[in-house]
Structure formats: structure tokens, C-alpha cells
Amino acid sequence: MPAEAVLAALAEDIALWIASSVRSAGASGAILGMSGGVDSAVTAFLASRALGGESVLAVNLPCGSAPIDAELAARAASAAGIGFRIIPLDGVYEELVSACGLEDAPRLVLANIKPRLRMTVLYSLAQGRLVLGSDNYSEYLVGYSTKWGDGAADIAPLARLYKDEVVGLAKVLGVPREIVERPPTAGLWPGQTDEEEMGFTYLDLRRRFEGLPIDPEAAARIDSLNRAGAHKREPIPVFEARKWFETHG
Secondary structure, three states, X not given: OOOHHHHHHHHHHHHHHHHHHHHHHOOOEEEEEOOOOHHHHHHHHHHHHHHOHHHEEEEEOOOOOOHHHHHHHHHHHHHHOOEEEEOOOHHHHHHHHHHOOOOOOOHHHHHHHHHHHHHHHHHHHHOOEEEEOOOOHHHHHOOOOOOOOOOOOOEOOOOOOXXXXXXXXXXXXXXXXXXXXXXXXXXXXXXXXXHHHHOOOHHHHHHHHOOOOOOXXXXXXXXXXXXXXXXXXXXXXXXXHHHHHHHHO
């Protein structure tokens, strides 16, 4: 873990980068989904430092979520001094599942609908603001995100920070302790935690990509997810029709 002074300097530079990104885009501020977890809380604190609390809106979007998620999200937004809204999506989710005939679909298919609905709402509310992503580098490396859901955003301040570095930033920024110490969860179903779903710890993941020894089964699982999630780290493939015409003209 980097020293506190290093993390403080990092926080300042990320905040400056957020401010520059918003300014370059001609945006009026920033909006983000606030889950009650440490990643979104850190993103909110950084955005508040970058733009001022009045220019940042956090939205909690419960969808089969535990009540504690909204409580912690509200606490984080208050501590960061930013705007906050709660917009329940349970009814919208249920109607979509029914309309598509997905009642008996696999659990992961149903779970992935939720972050995509949330991102739809954030972009609908953005209205001149940039949408901030909260994904971290640990998740990025193994594709632990929903394509066009939480993996979609205008800018991603944490996308090159390992999970433990995000936690370190949270402590420096003053994120409430109950959020910092909460087991990471995407809230996709009751009792879900990130590490249990992935099948390894965030520390194992970092050690694997830094070339350090870990349990062989965890290493195999990490490598498999890294390969399977490669498409999430690449731009949309396109057929190069312009080049085709150049050679077939």
C-alpha cells in the first residue's frame, strides 16, 4: 500500500484530471451511480474535490437491493457534500423481465439487466454532465463488470487503481469507515459478494498480475477470466470497409 502522503498526492492529481476532463468536454458537472460501496464513494469524493459539491449528483438506483445500500450511499453523498437522489428501479426491472419473457433466464443474465438499467438512468439524467464510472483496475483485468452497464461511462477515474489502492484513497479522503470496511459487493442478488462470486480475493488478483505466487486454482481462475473478459477491454470491432474499397476499387 502506498504511503499516506503518496495517496494524498494521487487524490489531488485525479481530482485535477476530473476537473480538466469536465472542462474539456464543456460539461456542467458530473453524475455517478452511488451504490453504498467504496469505489463509488471514492469517485464521489474525488468529483466533489474536483468540481465542488454543487456540480456533482450521485444517484442510488435500488433494484432488488438491500436497504443498507441506499443508507450508506446517502451517508457517503452527505460526507462528500454532493447532491443525492434515490430512484427505485424494481418495477422497471420486473416489467422488462416480463416483457422479454426472461423469468426463467439464468441468474447472471437477470443480474446484468440491473447495471444496464442503472446506466440508462444516469445518462438520461446527465443533461450536460459527464457520467463518472467507478470500476477499478482489479475488476477491469478480469472483466468483472457488465458490458454497457457499470462498464460504461464518459470517464473512469479509478480504472487503473487496484482495489486495495482504492481503499487506501478512501481512508485518505475521509470516506465513512463503515463503507471502507464493508465487504465489496455489486448488489446483484441477496448476499452476493465480489470475492465469493469471482472465486478469489482482490489481493490474489493483484499478486497474480504482479507475478507473485498464489494458490494455483486461484491463478487458473484469474487467467481464465482475464481471457474471457478481453472483449470488454477492446473497442467495438468494425469491418474496415474504407480499406476494402481501396483494394477492390
